[in-house]
Amino acid sequence: MMKTSNKTILSILPLLLFAAVTLMTGCSKQARKDGLSASAKDSTLVIGMLGDADYLNPVIGASLTSSNISGLIYPSLLQSEFDTKTGLLNYMATEKKLRPSTGEGVPRSPKGALAKTWTMSADHRSITYILRSDARWDDGKPITSRDFKFAYRLYGNPVIASPRQQFLAELVGAEKGSVDFDQAIETPNDTTLVFRFYKPVPEHLALFHTSLTPLPEHLWKEVKPQEFRESKLNQNPVGAGPYRLQAWNKQQDVVLSSNRACVLPKPGNIRRIMFRVVPDYTVRLTQLQTGDVDVVENVKPEDFTALQRANPGIKVKTLGLRVYDYVGWLNIDQEYYHKTGKLKPHPLFGSPAVRLALTHAIDRQAIIDGYLGSYGVICNTDISPSLKWAYDDTLKAHDYDQALAVKMLEKEGWLPGPDGIRQKNGKKFSFVLHSNAGNARRNYACVVIQQNLKEIGIDCRIELQESNVFFENLQQKRLDAWMAGWSIGLEIDPLDGWGSDLNKSRFNFTGYVNPRIDQLCELAKGKMRPEEARAYWVEYQKILHNDQPVTFLYWIKETQGFSKRIQGEELNISGTFYNIDDWVLKPSANAVP
Numbered sequence: 001m002m003k004t005s006n007k008t009i010l011s012i013l014p015l016l017l018f019a020a021v022t023l024m025t026g027c028s029k030q031a032r033k034d035g036l037s038a039s040a041k042d043s044t045l046v047i048g049m050l051g052d053a054d055y056l057n058p059v060i061g062a063s064l065t066s067s068n069i070s071g072l073i074y075p076s077l078l079q080s081e082f083d084t085k086t087g088l089l090n091y092m093a094t095e096k097k098l099r100p101s102t103g104e105g106v107p108r109s110p111k112g113a114l115a116k117t118w119t120m121s122a123d124h125r126s127i128t129y130i131l132r133s134d135a136r137w138d139d140g141k142p143i144t145s146r147d148f149k150f151a152y153r154l155y156g157n158p159v160i161a162s163p164r165q166q167f168l169a170e171l172v173g174a175e176k177g178s179v180d181f182d183q184a185i186e187t188p189n190d191t192t193l194v195f196r197f198y199k200p201v202p203e204h205l206a207l208f209h210t211s212l213t214p215l216p217e218h219l220w221k222e223v224k225p226q227e228f229r230e231s232k233l234n235q236n237p238v239g240a241g242p243y244r245l246q247a248w249n250k251q252q253d254v255v256l257s258s259n260r261a262c263v264l265p266k267p268g269n270i271r272r273i274m275f276r277v278v279p280d281y282t283v284r285l286t287q288l289q290t291g292d293v294d295v296v297e298n299v300k301p302e303d304f305t306a307l308q309r310a311n312p313g314i315k316v317k318t319l320g321l322r323v324y325d326y327v328g329w330l331n332i333d334q335e336y337y338h339k340t341g342k343l344k345p346h347p348l349f350g351s352p353a354v355r356l357a358l359t360h361a362i363d364r365q366a367i368i369d370g371y372l373g374s375y376g377v378i379c380n381t382d383i384s385p386s387l388k389w390a391y392d393d394t395l396k397a398h399d400y401d402q403a404l405a406v407k408m409l410e411k412e413g414w415l416p417g418p419d420g421i422r423q424k425n426g427k428k429f430s431f432v433l434h435s436n437a438g439n440a441r442r443n444y445a446c447v448v449i450q451q452n453l454k455e456i457g458i459d460c461r462i463e464l465q466e467s468n469v470f471f472e473n474l475q476q477k478r479l480d481a482w483m484a485g486w487s488i489g490l491e492i493d494p495l496d497g498w499g500s501d502l503n504k505s506r507f508n509f510t511g512y513v514n515p516r517i518d519q520l521c522e523l524a525k526g527k528m529r530p531e532e533a534r535a536y537w538v539e540y541q542k543i544l545h546n547d548q549p550v551t552f553l554y555w556i557k558e559t560q561g562f563s564k565r566i567q568g569e570e571l572n573i574s575g576t577f578y579n580i581d582d583w584v585l586k587p588s589a590n591a592v593p
Contacts, residue, residue, distance in 0.1 A: 040272075042585065042587040043270070043271040043272060043585065044270075044271065044272040044273070044274055045270045045272070045273045045274070045294050045295070045566070045583065045585060046274045046276055046292065046293040046294050046295075047273065047274065047275050047276065047293065047294065047295040047296075048276055048278045048284040048287055048288065048293035048295065048296045049065055049275050049276065049277060049278065049297070050065075050277075050278075050279060050281075050284075050436070050438050050439060050467060051063070051065060051277060051279065051436065051438070051466070051467025051468060052065065052250060052251050052252075052254070052277050052467070052468060053065045053066040053069055053248075053254060053275075054066050054468055054471065054472075055229070055234055056069055056070055056073065056234065056235075056237045056245065056248070056254075057070070057215075057233075057234050057237065058070045058074055058212070058213035058215070059151065059154045059155055059160065059162050059164070059213075059215065059228075060160065060161075060162055060163070060228070060229060062163050062471065062475065062506075062507075063467075063468075063471060064487055065275065068275075068575070068576075068577050069254055069256070069275060070213070070237075071241070071577075072241050072242060072243040072256060072268070072273070072577075072580065072581065073237050073239035073241050073243060073244060073245060073256070074213045074214075074215075074237070074239040074240065074241050075112075075114050075135060075143060075213070075214065075239065075240040075241055075264050076112060076113060076114065076211065076213065076241075076264070077113065077114050077115050077129065077148070077210070077211040077212075077214070078091045078092060078093055078113050078114075078115055078207060078211045079091075079092045079093075079108050079109070079110050079111075079112050079113045080092065080108070080490075080574070081101070081106070081107060081108040081574070082106075082490055082572060082573050082574050083101070083102050083104055084104045084386070084572070084573070085102045085104035086102065086104075086388065086389060087386055087387040087388035087389050087390070087391075088204075088389060088530060089204070089208075089490045089491050091204070091207040091208075091211075092108070092110035092113060093110060093113045093115040093116055093117050093118060093129075094110050094111060094113050094115070094116050094117075094132065095116050095117045096116075096117040096118060097110070098203065098204060098207060106570045106571075106572040106574075106578065106579070108578075108579070109265055111264075111265035111266075112242075112264045112265040113264075114131055114132055114135055114143060114214075114264065115129045115130065115131055115132075116130045116131065116132055117129075117130050118130070118207070120203045120206065123200060124197075124200035124201055124202070124203070124206070124528065125196060125197050125198075125199070125200055125201070126194060126195060126196045126197065127194070127195050127203075127206045127207070127210060128192065128193070128194045128195075129145075129192070129193040129194075129210075130191055130192060131143070131144070131145060131190075131191040131192070131193060132191070133190070133191055134263055135240055135263060135264055136240065136261070136263075137216045137238050137239070137240050138238050138239055138240060138244055138259065138261065139216075139219075139238055141216065141218055142190065143214065143216075143240060144187070144190040144191070145187035145189070145190060145191065145192055145193040146187050146190070146217055147214040147215065147216055147217050148185070148187075148193050148214045149181065149185040149187050149193075150214075150215065150217035150220070150221065151212065151213070151214045151215045151217075152168065152171075152179075152181065152184075152185055152212065153181050154215065154220070154225075154228070155167065155168060155212055156168045156171075156178075156179050156181070157225050157228075158503065159225040159226055159228075160225050160228045160229070161506065162506070163475075163496065163506035163507055164212060164496070164506075165496075165504045165505075165506065166493070166495045166496040166499060166504055166505060167208075167209045167212055168209070169209075169495065169504075170197045170198065170199060170201050170205075170206075170209060170525075171184040171185070171195065171196070171197060171198070172184040172196045172197065172198045173198070174198060175198045175199070183196060184196050184197075195210045199526075200526070200528075201525070202525065202526075202527060202528045202529070202530070203528070204491065204530060205491065205493065205525055208491045208493065209493075216238055219233060219238055220233060235248060239259075240259075240262065240264055241259065241262060241264060241581075242258065242259055242262050242264070242265075242266065242267055242268035242581035243256035243257065243258060243259055243268050243273060243581070244256065244257060244259045246272065251277055252276070252277055253274050253275060253276045253277060254274070254275040255272060255273070255274045255275075256268075256272065256273045256274075256275075257271065257272050258270065258271050258272070266581070268580070268581040269568075269581065269582060269583060269584045270583055270584065270585055273580070276293060278293070279437060279438035279466070279467070280438055281300075281438060281439070281440040282440075284296045285299065285303060285307065285561070288307070288311075288314065288561050288563070289307060289310045289311045289314065290311075291311070291313075291563065294562065294563040294565065294566055294585075295560065295561065295562055295563070295566070295576070296560070296561045297558065297560050297561075297576055298439075298441065298556075298558060298559065298560070299316060299559045299560065299561045300371065300440065300441070300559075301372060301373050301374070301375050301559060302371075302373070304316055304559075307561060313563060313564045313565070314561055314562070314563060314564065315561075315562050315564055316559055316560070316561055316562075317559070317560050317562060317569075317571050318375070318557050318558065318559050318560075318571075319557070319558050319560070319571045319572060319573060319575075319576070320386070320555065320556060320557040320558050320573065321377060321384045321385055321386050321555040321556070321557065321573075322384060322386065322487055322488055322490075322558075322573045322575075323485055323486065323487045323488075323555070323556045323558055324379045324382065324384075324485065324486055324488075324552060324553065324554060324555045324556065325379075325441070325442060325445065325483065325484070325485045325553045325554060325556065326379070326483075326484065326485070326486065326550040326551060326552050326553055327358075327362070327433070327449065327481065327482070327483050327550060327551040327553065328474075328479075328481065328482045328483075328484060328509055328510055328550045329346070329348075329349035329355050329358070329480075329481055329510060329548075329549070329550060329551070330346050330349055330477065330479065330480045330481065330509075330510055330511060331345070331346055331349060331350055331355075331510045331511045331512045331513070331549055332344065332345065332346055332350070332477075332510075332511035332513075333345065333346050333347060333350070334346070334477050334478065334480065334511075337477065337511065338477075343511065343513065346480070346511075347427060348427075348429060348431060348480065349480070349481070351412055352546065352547045352548060353408055353411070353412055354408070354409065354412050354414070355547070355548040355549065355550075355551070356398070356408065356546070356548045357404075357405040357406075357408035357409045357412070358405070358453070358458075358548075358551060359398045359548050359551040359552075360398055360399065360400065360401045360402070360404050360405040360408070361400075361402050361405035361452050361453060361455075361456050361458075362400070362448075362449050362452050362453075362551060362553075363400045363448065363452055364378055364397075364400065364553050364554060365378065365400065366400075366448060367444070367445045367448050367449075367553065367554065368554050370444070370448070371441055371444050371445070372441070372554065372556065372557075374557075375556065375557040375559055376554040376555070376556060376557070377554060377555040377557070378397045378554055378555075379552040379553055379554050379555045380392075380395045380397055380398075380541065380545055380552060381395070381540075381541040381544045381545055381552060382486065382488055382494060382497070382544070382552070383488075383492065383537060383540075383541055384488055384555065385555070386573055387490070387492065389530060389531050389534060390492055390530070390533070390534055390537040390538075392537070392538045392541045392542070395541060395542070395545055398545075398548075402452070402455060402456050405456055406456050406457075409422060409429075409456070412424075413425070414429055416457050420457055421457055421458070421459045422456075422457040422458060428459065429457070429458045429459065430458075430459035430460075430461075431459070431460060431461070431480050431481050432460075432461050432462070432463050432479075432480065432481065433446055433449065433450065433460050433461065433462050433463070433481045433482065433483060434462075434463050434464070434465060434470060434473070434479050434481065434482040434483070435462070435463075435464055435465075435470070435482060435483040435484065436464065436465060436466070436467040436470040436471070436484070437464040437465060437466060437467070437470075438467065441556075442483045442484070442485070443464065445483060445553065446462045446483050447462070449483070450462055460481075470482075470484075474509045475506065475509070477509065477511060479509075482509075485556075487575075490573065490574065492524070492530075492537060493521070493525070494521060494540075495518070495521050496508070498512055498514070498517050498521075498544075498549070499517075499518060499521075500513040500514065500515060500517075500518050510549045510550060512547070512549035514543065514547065516543060517540060517543060517544075520536045520537075520539055520540045520543075521536075521540070523536045524536035524537055524540070558576070560576050564586075565585055565586040565587070566583055566584075566585060566586075567583065567584050567585075567586060568582050568583045568584050569583050570582075
């Protein structure tokens, strides 16, 4: 009954949406909804996004929106491109590449890199970069090697609590619990930057871990660590990328302007980029169709026809597989953890057998069929099928089997109570499933999951929160269960999400602890060539598949809507905005249908 009802609703949504868009299109002829004049519109790219950035600071920014925007403001030590043939990430300085390109995938110019070249020591215990001398911060000060060393001290400061602390895990001193920055990072002159490791590190991982974004030391050096997150500099970032911040109206929009002084590699072609916060999916889509926004990510497949019927000047592009949705289960007792800093199993989700039972109880394929269709693929772990060299295609997906789920729950002592809700030692199996408001796909999945769990005697209530509040609660481990998504790194290095040191693994929202996972990650990272680590990643996938610290739902073939007035966009697994600084806008009046 549940599936039929949802499919019926979805089948009429395109018609309702078409009617709404037709009405709003007529209105937009009389007055613009975006507040931009026709001339400003022709030089402004407007991107509709679900939620605001949290910080425009690469040290502490945690959301994908923050990453997308910061990537346009701040400089990068290296450039990277993804090889779709091998599933490997290639790194480039202006005068050197890690490996020859195979010609598969979207090429990227190395001219945006701060590094001219690098040298890996014979013992793989150090890497030396030679930097460009022509790059400057937006205030005119030169970018030097000292800016990197200063920034790495910030990334590693436990008071600042950067979500990227695991990037420093191989630096000298880290094996003793605290990086010795004087020994680990040397800056003999302005254009020479040396990183030293306490053990041999593969070249590809050394490049990955030493390319964190720098900050201008001359501006940040007087800010105390305990005041870092509240500093006014977070609202006025000084970068060196193709764009600079023009305005940030919280929960409304972030406006960037082309940085005419940029040499990394050049100023952005489009004069202004506005990231507009539009929490409601239908409103975002309507604004795309009326021309009030130019880009909307994650368009629902069932809306394609109505979208292009309402406005032939819209094109839809697909990329993936890099993003997956999941149901997170807090593995640890949050109240005990916050009081004592110690761990004990969560009263509902602390048992791997219970978490596996929950996965068997959820009809993941029904969610795909009812919402994503051919744009969804069952997800087993967080290693994507796109990472061909490491992906284990022999894993058999956990079937939707509610009888098996019930059997497993009852073996764990969860028996039906007088009201039909399962209980154990007087405690009901009852919880709130949180998610972020405005994400129609996840909201749909939550309803299906709620119904699935109800059918086996579990009380699941849904609560939607504003995006920034939701993600803050995740980071603070205040939620017992949640529905969220994850965009994986293209270099496999998952300790920030699963590492047993919860103080350093800032994205380990579940509190999952498994020493073997830690060991496998370290063993894999000890191999000098990524392909040699495959056996470790295969075992890693099997453990996650059995332990189910989260219920992995599905990989998403992301479908993005673009105005046809945008030209030059090249999408690949690296993201929607992979080459946004090269995009150009045709005047809206001349856009080709």
